[in-house]
Amino acid sequence: MSVKFTKGPIDGVIIKKLTKHLDHRGFLCETFRADELPAGLNPVMSYVSYTEPGIARGPHEHLNQTDIFAMLGPGNFLLKLWDNRKDSSSYGRFLELYAGEDNPVTVIIPPGVVHGYKNISTSARGMVLNYPDRLFMGEGKKEEVDEIRHEDDLESLFQMEADQ
Numbered sequence: 001m002s003v004k005f006t007k008g009p010i011d012g013v014i015i016k017k018l019t020k021h022l023d024h025r026g027f028l029c030e031t032f033r034a035d036e037l038p039a040g041l042n043p044v045m046s047y048v049s050y051t052e053p054g055i056a057r058g059p060h061e062h063l064n065q066t067d068i069f070a071m072l073g074p075g076n077f078l079l080k081l082w083d084n085r086k087d088s089s090s091y092g093r094f095l096e097l098y099a100g101e102d103n104p105v106t107v108i109i110p111p112g113v114v115h116g117y118k119n120i121s122t123s124a125r126g127m128v129l130n131y132p133d134r135l136f137m138g139e140g141k142k143e144e145v146d147e148i149r150h151e152d153d154l155e156s157l158f159q160m161e162a163d164q
Helices: none
Strands: 014-017 021-023 026-028 047-051 056-061 067-071 076-083 093-100 105-109 113-119 126-130
Touching: 047 056, 047 113, 067 076, 067 093, 067 113, 076 126, 093 105
Parallel strands: none
Antiparallel strands: 014 105, 021 026, 047 126, 056 113, 067 105, 067 126, 076 093, 076 113
């Protein structure tokens, strides 16, 4: 791959600051609302993942799936995004964002945007909620996984550890 990624905003990536409403019971936080999503984006499932401190997930990209990550704690993450869409006006840009307990956000990641995150907490397992707009492995889990995995390629431009 001959692209040199430069830091900057990525078309179609939406970052929404979340508000935690605190009281004596704990907190409540809306992670997304249908009336605030881009037209045509319809989440069809949800899942939660916990990641151990110092561990990364990804980077990978989806051909057709949009991810809607809600990162509000516990834990803090370094989230890295690379625009790998040749037809995008922001092709070749990358974005780094600190997200989680100290900066609660929802991030919408369109297809073709490579993404990965690393739990940068010293001791807390980090939690990420995802509300993708495609079913994992399709209806009845009968399709191929919509994912291009870059994390196992040591020559990949998409690295969680390496500086750009």
